[in-house]
Amino acid sequence: MTRPPGLIYAVDETPPxxxxxxxxxxxxxxxxxxxxxxxxxxxxxxxxRIQFLDLISLxxxxxxxxxxxxxxxxxxxxxxxxxxxxxxxxFLGPSLFALQRGGLALVFGMTVVGGIxxxxxxxxxxxxxxxxxxxxxxxxxxxxxxxxxGLGVRYxxxxxxxxxxxxxxxxxxxxxxxxxxxxxxxxxxGYGRMFCVLIGMVVGYVVSAGLGIxxxxxxxxxxxxxxxxxxxxxHVGWSFDPVLVxxxxxxxxAATLRAMGDVxxxxxxxxxxxVRPNFASLAGGVSANGVAVIFCGLVGGCGINTYSxxxxxxxxxxxxxxxxxxxxxxxxxALAFIPPLALVLAAMPLPVMGAALFFxxxxxxxxxLQMITARMLDARKTLVIGFSFAMAVVADLYHEALTEVPNVxxxxxxxxxxxxxxxxxxxxxIMRIGVRQQVSIKLPxxxxxxxxxxxxxxxxxxxxxxxxxxxxxxxxxVVQVLEVxxxxxxxxxIEASFDEFDLDIRIRYxxxxxxxxxxxxxxxxxxxxxxxxxxxxxxxxxxxxxxxxAHENGASVEMLLHYDH
Amino acid sequence: MTxxxxxxxHNDISDIGIVRDTLDNLAREFxxxxxxxxxxxxxxxxxxxxxxxxxxxxxARHEFLVxxxxxxxxxxxxxxxxxxxxxxxxxxxxxxxxxxxxxxGGLGIHMIKHLVDRFDYERxxxxxxxxxxxxxxxxxxxx
Amino acid sequence: xxxLSIGQTRxxxxxxxxxxxxxxxxxxxxxxxxxTRLISSxxxxxxxxxxxxxxxxxxxxxxxxxxxxxxxRRAAKLALCNLAGHVRxxxxxxxxxxxxxxxxxxxxxxxxxxxxxxx
Numbered sequence: 015m016t017r018p019p020g021l022i023y024a025v026d027e028t029p030p031x032x033x034x035x036x037x038x039x040x041x042x043x044x045x046x047x048x049x050x051x052x053x054x055x056x057x058x059x060x061x062x063r064i065q066f067l068d069l070i071s072l073x074x075x076x077x078x079x080x081x082x083x084x085x086x087x088x089x090x091x092x093x094x095x096x097x098x099x100x101x102x103x104x105f106l107g108p109s110l111f112a113l114q115r116g117g118l119a120l121v122f123g124m125t126v127v128g129g130i131x132x133x134x135x136x137x138x139x140x141x142x143x144x145x146x147x148x149x150x151x152x153x154x155x156x157x158x159x160x161x162x163x164g165l166g167v168r169y170x171x172x173x174x175x176x177x178x179x180x181x182x183x184x185x186x187x188x189x190x191x192x193x194x195x196x197x198x199x200x201x202x203x204g205y206g207r208m209f210c211v212l213i214g215m216v217v218g219y220v221v222s223a224g225l226g227i228x229x230x231x232x233x234x235x236x237x238x239x240x241x242x243x244x245x246x247x248x249h250v251g252w253s254f255d256p257v258l259v260x261x262x263x264x265x266x267x268a269a270t271l272r273a274m275g276d277v278x279x280x281x282x283x284x285x286x287x288x289v290r291p292n293f294a295s296l297a298g299g300v301s302a303n304g305v306a307v308i309f310c311g312l313v314g315g316c317g318i319n320t321y322s323x324x325x326x327x328x329x330x331x332x333x334x335x336x337x338x339x340x341x342x343x344x345x346x347x348a349l350a351f352i353p354p355l356a357l358v359l360a361a362m363p364l365p366v367m368g369a370a371l372f373f374x375x376x377x378x379x380x381x382x383l384q385m386i387t388a389r390m391l392d393a394r395k396t397l398v399i400g401f402s403f404a405m406a407v408v409a410d411l412y413h414e415a416l417t418e419v420p421n422v423x424x425x426x427x428x429x430x431x432x433x434x435x436x437x438x439x440x441x442x443x444i445m446r447i448g449v450r451q452q453v454s455i456k457l458p459x460x461x462x463x464x465x466x467x468x469x470x471x472x473x474x475x476x477x478x479x480x481x482x483x484x485x486x487x488x489x490x491x492v493v494q495v496l497e498v499x500x501x502x503x504x505x506x507x508i509e510a511s512f513d514e515f516d517l518d519i520r521i522r523y524x525x526x527x528x529x530x531x532x533x534x535x536x537x538x539x540x541x542x543x544x545x546x547x548x549x550x551x552x553x554x555x556x557x558x559x560x561x562x563x564a565h566e567n568g569a570s571v572e573m574l575l576h577y578d579h
Numbered sequence: 580m581t582x583x584x585x586x587x588x589h590n591d592i593s594d595i596g597i598v599r600d601t602l603d604n605l606a607r608e609f610x611x612x613x614x615x616x617x618x619x620x621x622x623x624x625x626x627x628x629x630x631x632x633x634x635x636x637x638x639a640r641h642e643f644l645v646x647x648x649x650x651x652x653x654x655x656x657x658x659x660x661x662x663x664x665x666x667x668x669x670x671x672x673x674x675x676x677x678x679x680x681x682x683x684g685g686l687g688i689h690m691i692k693h694l695v696d697r698f699d700y701e702r703x704x705x706x707x708x709x710x711x712x713x714x715x716x717x718x719x720x721x722x
Numbered sequence: 723x724x725x726l727s728i729g730q731t732r733x734x735x736x737x738x739x740x741x742x743x744x745x746x747x748x749x750x751x752x753x754x755x756x757x758t759r760l761i762s763s764x765x766x767x768x769x770x771x772x773x774x775x776x777x778x779x780x781x782x783x784x785x786x787x788x789x790x791x792x793x794x795r796r797a798a799k800l801a802l803c804n805l806a807g808h809v810r811x812x813x814x815x816x817x818x819x820x821x822x823x824x825x826x827x828x829x830x831x832x833x834x835x836x837x838x839x840x841x
Contacts, residue, residue, distance in 0.1 A: 464746065468724060486808050490777040497747045497779050533603065534617060534817040536624035537690075540780075541787045550816055551780035557815035617817040690790075694820050 018286040022208065022332035025095055025284045029335055033208065037333050038341035040212035041098060042349070044323055044374065045081075045342070046359040047367040048100035049073060052315055053360065055109055059118050064246075069314060070360050071245035071350045073101070076315040078346030080306035084299060084320065085339035090136075093299030095280035096339040097273075098324025099306060103161070104268050104431060105317030108261035116255055118314070123252035124262045125311030131266040132273075132304030139274070139300060140293045148291055149479055150438045151275035152385025153399055157406040157434045158272060158322045159379025162371050164410060170368025183225045184365040191218035191369035199330055199373075208331045211370055218366030227363045243353050250314035266307075268432040269319040271439075273303045276320035279381050283329040323370075326377030390485060392476030394445040398438055406434025451478075454509035462496045471510065478512045484577050487558050488519055491575045494558075495521055498528055498551045517577040524570045530556050580718075582609065582649040590631045590641045598627060598645045602656075609649050615715035618694040619654060622711050625691055626658055626667060634662025634707070649717060653696075656711040665707050666700050667691070724776055725749070728756055736767040736835050738828070742774030745782035753782065757789035757800070766798045767835045771828060773804035778812055790822060799823070803831040 023029040029037065052073040056066050080099030086092035105128065112120040168174070170188030172181025195214035198206040206213075222228040277299035278291040299320065307317045328334040349356050386399060409416060410430040455470050457463055468489050475485035492508060499506070502523040509520040530552045539546035556562055561576040586601050588594040599620060606616045627645065635641050643660035692698055697712035726749035729740040737760055745753060760768055770786070778786075786802070793800035801823040805813060813819045825831035 464744065465724065468744075483808060486777070490779075490808075490812070493744070493746060493777070494779045497781065533599075534620070536621050537787050537818065537821050538621075538624050538628055540784050541791060547780050547784045550783060554780060554812065554815055558812070614820075618820050621817070621821060690794075690821055693823070 023335040028337040037338045045100045051101040068245045072313045073315040074346045075350035076310035078343045082343035083302040083306045093277045093295045098321035100321035102319040109316045119251035119253040124258045128262040128266045129304045129307030136297045136301035139297045152382045154275040156382025163375035166368045166372030169364040187221045187365035188369045195373045222363040268435045273320045322378040323374035326374040389479040390476040398441040402434045402438035405437045406430040409433040452511035457506045459505040519575040521573045584647045586645045622694045653714045658709045737765045738769045740771040744776045746779045747781040750781035750785040754785035
């Protein structure tokens with residue numbers, strides 16, 4: 015594992031207390047944006063102001079616990095990374111649907127069910143890895159990035175379904191906020207870069223207050239606010255309805271995929287050598303998500319998910335320390351009992367949210383793209399990714415048209431991310447028909463056909479969505495072997511087999527074993543004789559493959575080039 | 580910690596393997612970094628093969644010495660031979676190529692200078708004394 | 723499709739040879755022939771740009787080594803530049819990174835090769 019150069023505080027490092035606190039505050043601010051989802055739920059449920067405050071406080075408690083769950087590193091629960099936890103649009107659809115049918119109790123009850131589903135899925139992730147390859151995780155993240163950007167623009171410009179015009183005050187606040195964040199992130203180092211979003215948000219609050227957008231009085235409950243307060247849970251109850259099972263299961267599946275994508279992303283930004291997700295940590299992250307969702311349902315909140323913006327922000331600022339995650343958790347738990355602070359966060363002006371969302375969306379989106387493009391993609395995979403991406407975008411663009419869809423399918427079609435994810439998984443499964451994991455070609459005698467070898471391996475690599483760099487090494491390996499072996503009678507047979515973790519290439523020919531030298535030939539040796547050149551060939555082969563073996567079967571030889579994928 | 584090893588070689592091309600293996604073993608024992616080892620091996624190969632090929636032209640068997648000194652912050656290679664005067668600094672230059680014979684040296688002085696940190700020659704008591712020195716961190720754990 | 727192609731341009735006193743495609747046992751001799759031709763015709767500064775090279779096999783390395791040797795003989799300078807990640811890896815595996823004059827970019831290389839006449 016190699017520490018990427020851009021990191022200031024990596025996952026295992028603990029920043030000094032001041033930086034820890036301010037970083038946590040920054041993330042809290044960013045995550046608080048997602049309180050909009052429980053707020054929407056509360057508004058739809060027509061709660062009184064006191065109950066509204068209760069719901070917000072309990073939602074914050076839920077966030078606190080969730081954040082801690084994600085960071086811990088026990089055997090079953092926790093990913094060990096700073097992934098952030100936040101409320102999500104994924105669960106909003108089914109939650110509103112449940113609210114309609116059975117009130118808040120149904121929402122909370124079904125949320126618990128959703129959490130249980132996730133916990134159940136967690137141990138199966140490794141087995142399901144063929145279903146959920148990393149390019150799909152990348153797709154999920156890219157779509158999330160786009161969604162966040164869209165949301166950011168909507169909030170930033172004040173556009174809502176009721177009002178299609180841009181609100182100029184909002185635009186000013188969002189613009190100033192966004193510019194502050196960008197300038198700090200790009201042109202400053204150290205604290206400026208680390209706290210760019212927080213500073214941008216504070217600036218946004220100030221400008222909003224100046225323009226009269228920031229209205230705290232509107233949500234303070236009658237009777238005023240005490241500084242510390244235990245939230246009441248009288249409005250909390252739980253019920254169950256089988257009709258809601260399907261939408262909540264789908265939501266849980268989408269949340270699982272997004273959690274997988276986010277945790278993968280978190281792993282990736284902490285390790286310059288990252289090539290594939292560590293499934294143990296992924297499973298830990300998903301079960302942590304499930305446990306947190308269960309907790310949220312129990313205390314009267316809606317479903318949470320990992321927060322892509324947190325990871326985007328931690329990558330942008332260079333502070334990916336797990337300790338920040340714990341600090342965030344503690345912070346939110348404390349906020350649950352300090353209503354004034356909670357309200358300040360809950361009353362965050364929309365344009366400020368917009369600017370922060372838009373800023374972090376950029377990092378999230380490009381992360382997803384990088385995860386997709388690190389793999390070789392053939393026509394099948396390209397279609398899977400392309401279609402699914404298009405469906406995800408379309409679902410958000412043509413939201414109104416898709417409300418005609420029957421209720422059961424609403425959670426899928428009503429949400430771009432869910433639709434895109436379901437599409438990707440289903441298409442991927444269908445497209446796997448006919449893709450063999452072991453293929454071979456026979457090269458006839460009469461000269462080495464490098465074109466054939468390169469084409470064969472490239473096409474297979476694309477079909478398997480194998481890593482580019484590994485396929486390049488394999489192509490080099492096979493061609494180099496062929497050059498040394500020459501033109502054996504009967505030609506050469508090349509067999510390639512692949513699973514997500516191993517690429518094995520077997521080369522069979524009639525002839526002598528290749529010598530694979532232990533030591534490097536010197537330039538002088540290489541130049542002076544053909545033997546020297548062969549030694550170099552053998553040595554390069556040894557270094558480029560992770561393992562080379564060869565054995566004789568009578569007159570023929572089988573060489574195995576093995577690459578860890 | 581300074582470790583010195585003397586390797587006696589004859590002007591027989593197959594003897595290069597002896598000093599090469601010795602350097603490899605020392606690298607393993609004292610943990611000389613890989614890249615520095617490669618650079619030393621290449622430079623050593625150049626100098627020693629030239630000594631073997633061109634220091635004596637009487638067809639007889641001669642002996643010469645390679646001294647390897649391993650220190651915590653560098654590795655020195657010294658080659659002592661009593662053959663004809665052979666200054667690698669000048670011998671590799673194009674216009675010094677002996678008539679009718681292949682130009683001595685493989686890839687030349689530029690490469691050697693590029694590979695090692697110190698490259699010296701002096702003629703002392705009728706002997707050629709060539710020194711190669713590579714600064715590196717010896718004994719640190721390597722990935 | 724990936725066969726070797728050799729291109730040539732000049733930048734001041736430096737002759738830039740651009741190689742693209744794969745350099746293997748069949749094309750290595752072409753590379754060696756071209757480079758030695760340039761050297762014998764009197765070129766004193768040659769830069770080989772490997773940016774578009776897919777991979778090199780042992781024969782290619784030998785060709786480059788021989789060309790470097792030939793350049794030495796004629797007191798000419800031969801340098802390489804633009805080694806992409808995996809190509810650079812091959813040089814590293816072969817222990818040949820230090821044997822050639824290797825520069826990251828054409829600009830860096832031209833500055834170095836320009837020598838005393840460079841601005």
